[in-house]
Amino acid sequence: MAPRSKEGHIFMLLIVGLAGWLVPGAGHLLLKKNRHAIIIFVTIAATFGIGLYVGSIGVINPVGAKPWYVAQIMNSPAVAALGQMTKTEEYAVYGRPNEIGQIYTSIAGLLNLLCIVNAVYLAHLRGSEPVGD
Amino acid sequence: MPSIVAAFVTANFTIPQRIGVNPQSMLLLLPLVASIAIVYKATKLPKITAGHFLKEVVILFGSIVVFMAVTALVLCVLAWVITE
Numbered sequence: 001m002a003p004r005s006k007e008g009h010i011f012m013l014l015i016v017g018l019a020g021w022l023v024p025g026a027g028h029l030l031l032k033k034n035r036h037a038i039i040i041f042v043t044i045a046a047t048f049g050i051g052l053y054v055g056s057i058g059v060i061n062p063v064g065a066k067p068w069y070v071a072q073i074m075n076s077p078a079v080a081a082l083g084q085m086t087k088t089e090e091y092a093v094y095g096r097p098n099e100i101g102q103i104y105t106s107i108a109g110l111l112n113l114l115c116i117v118n119a120v121y122l123a124h125l126r127g128s129e130p131v132g133d
Numbered sequence: 134m135p136s137i138v139a140a141f142v143t144a145n146f147t148i149p150q151r152i153g154v155n156p157q158s159m160l161l162l163l164p165l166v167a168s169i170a171i172v173y174k175a176t177k178l179p180k181i182t183a184g185h186f187l188k189e190v191v192i193l194f195g196s197i198v199v200f201m202a203v204t205a206l207v208l209c210v211l212a213w214v215i216t217e
Contacts, residue, residue, distance in 0.1 A: 035181040040172060047168040054161075056149040097149035100161055107165060111172040118176040 027119030055101015058093035074109035
């Protein structure tokens, strides 16, 4: 297979990064690293789910907890939809459950950011090689 | 039936759990450390085989927990020395 052009290479990196953001592990799936993708998806989804279970969806607070929200939105753009729901303070949560929930959901987001960077780096290393093992 | 299940699941995620401020609540850090160890090793290992991956994750998990315990102990001793 012919090597990709520079534009094609950058486009591929963008696609891999975007896929990894849309669904955790999807970036690795595009690189045919299926086991990595499954492990990443299950772990990040479980961590995010535990955070929401402990603190409720109120831990996603784009108004009162912006720095946490920035980390949380790294999980997936779907977090923004939850953020719209919780903007009204209807699901306000305080105290320890809020702290634990924010820590879990934010760490899940930052772990996904690590996976996105890793997937983009792997795609870059493959550079001129054809996609796949 | 699916709507009842959906309502039950939704209810679980709209009401926060009760977590007391006690030493037992520190155990909640363990699942988080496990997540960090699993995802980190998933990004670091070029090929994943069950045995090797599990071994690497357990080593990293143990390292993090031991380091945190030692740090906590040192801080406790430091606080005790300062306040005594």
